Amino acid sequence: MSVAAIFVLVITISLLTGLFFLHGVNTFLIKTIQEKIDITAYFTSDVLEQNILQVKDELIKDAPAIKSIEYVSKEDALKVFNEKHADNSVLSKALTEVGDNPFLPALNIRTSGDPAQYQEIANILNQPQFNDLIEKIDFSQKKDTIEKVFSITSIVNRFGLALAILLILVVILVVFNTIKLVIDASKDEIATQRLVGASSWFVRAPFVIEGALFGAISFVICFLIAGLTAYFLAPTLAIIMPGFNLFIYFLQNMLLIILIQLGGGVALGVVSSFIVIRKYLKA
């Protein structure tokens, strides 16, 4: 019977931990996507550097949430291109044939990835006084993808949370009923304890302690399961998501995980015992 209670507790806590891991994966993915998002504003070929820096200042002033903004001159762009394609003779030849530097000066704007911020930056760049300076803004194509990614993650987040809450409610009910079975076995004993004058707390204490103990034992089991899972799953996950190490995530968040597992387990055990006992104390 106690084994059943611990087993159900282990499942509940593991579920909680799994959700926590999922949260880690999720945050990592969003961060990766956000880091890849930027806007490039290309200026007309003959714009003065001074004017471009003016636009830059304006952006920094009016859209303070911008992560970074970098000015790339025509010359810089050419240099980058040449370095990148140094061993590609066809391309370099084509470039020399053009004669002039075909690149446009640009501002690389890196944002936090929030679509709202996108709109803000677009509004600033589309002001009439910049119309003559800016040749084109490279973001409209990306914008859709980004918005899609955002809506997907937010749907996943919301759906996941709803599912998690539902699952946890179901499992709490199962935990509750399992502990109820454990305590039901002591029904007559509780009645006798009451008959000889034991106070509520005197009767309750051993059961509540037992509940806490179930929670604590479940914690130890779950902690081991979580650690081993993270350790063995980490290499596989790293292939799918380069740069993400589940085991390191586990180590970095160990305190929080302990808190979730121990807190969740003990709280579940104690609260269930408490509620079940209440019924018998009334009698």
Added chain:
Amino acid sequence: MIKFENVTKIYLPDVTVLDDVSFEIAEGEFVSIVGKSGAGKTTLIRMILGLETPTTGHVFFNGQDIAKIDSVELQKIRRRIGGIYQDYKLLPTKTVFENVAYIMEVNGRDNEEIEQEVPKVLEVIGLKDKTNNFPDQLSGGEQQRLAVARALVNYPDVIIADEPTGNLDPYNAYEVLSLLEKINKAGKTVILSTHDREMINKLGKRVITIENGKIIRDEAKGKFLI
């Protein structure tokens, strides 16, 4: 100390066990309640302990209506009562020692006292060499004696004994009865329910006789007359 006021108890659907019963037991009295099997002795005792509520009427303990007080107060009253029950009501998962110790813990006695008192009581009641047995490893009479030990160990203000000698041989029955008399001499109230004619007649104390749900006799130096 204990007062029944026009108490009627009807078990659903229609078993009338007690019918408009009134009587009072003063502090320090020794009262026997007699009656045929099924007369309602156990029911009456259960009402003093708040295990049954009267269908109509009131049961008072020191002026408090048992049916109306909250559970904290009820537990306080139960701690002042040492009960010996017909079905013993022992704790099956605890040893003989622990069964007696438990009731001392309930009353907030400290470990030192418990270590001292429990062996003494078990010695008196003749269960010393069964100290570490569980109730289901005891004979019926031994279980009954354990119930007696448990009821006496806290020197409660009131002893309520429902057939405390039903399972005992004459020698042990006599021992238990003299224990009850001794406690009564020390000023405690004793309520005894029994079938045992000889016992009642030897006692020479107040006897309440119940028949067909009514008190048909209540005499200060009563005899068993059914």
